[in-house]
Amino acid sequence: MKKICLLVCLVSFGGTLCKAQTYTPLELCKRILSRDTLPYIKKYCAGDFEGHPNGSDFAPHLKVSFTVLKQTDKTAVINVTLSDSTGNSLDTYFHLAKDSIWKVNAFRALAMTGMLQQMYDELKKMTPAQIDKIIAEPLRKGKDHRIFKSRDEYQYLLNNTELTLASDDKIVAHFQKNKEAFEQLKADLLTSPSVGKRNFIQALGAKNALSDKLKALYLHNAELDGEQTTNTVILNIGGIVDNYVGYMYIKDSKDVPEMSGDHFIMIRSIGDGWYLYKTT
Structure with a gap:
């Protein structure tokens, strides 16, 4: 028993x-x-x-x-x-x-960063002579293949790629350090008639006050309203294909998108309606 x-x-x-x-x-x-x-x-x-x-x-x-x-x-x-x-x-x-x-x-995690890391490493080790050589490259078959056209563009690409690859805490710190400039950019985007017509503006390829502000903050592009909500400003830092990292401003917290493994893989509140986000 x-x-x-x-x-x-x-x-x-x-x-x-x-x-x-x-x-x-x-x-x-x-x-x-x-x-x-x-x-x-x-x-x-x-x-x-x-x-x-x-x-x-x-x-x-x-x-x-x-x-x-x-x-x-x-x-x-x-x-x-x-x-x-x-x-x-x-x-x-x-x-x-x-x-x-x-x-x-x-x-x-933010995907497809290998190519960006390789690009950053190549940019970072360039000498002034190598930078100037690329700037001076002639057209090939009538096409411009230069990745940057000036020393200012070179520095922007270096800073932008570094921020894209940075840790979440460093990306948040960049925002906090430049918060006043981000708030002014948001206000300009929401009130600009030209942006209202297109809903999209890039840092490179345009020469105006808004694109200059994007470059100064190491941002790739800005988008209004996006796919999710109204009163939303999306500031894309960088990424490849659908794998992006950036900031977004959403006026009402109830409109913040849900996180999932299929789209917004992370959303982190950084205060006053601003969020850090990553997508896949």
């Missing part, structure tokens, strides 16, 4: 171990990225997340920090920042949903 009772207890205990432990979204992300492998990790996976990355995928010297961007009863987005000893950082985002327990359904 004692043997039977012991066997029943062992089976029950084993069944309990196999059940998924209940974690909050933040606890789950920390547990997944801990150095100790999370048992039964597949129980916490959904969507296109299959258990990687996890703590075993990262070098031991990396510092990992967590920020809750948003959490409701059913969904959550956690910003995970990976930093090395040189101060370089990569911001990533866990998207979670809850049924009976919280599960990760997507892991995202």
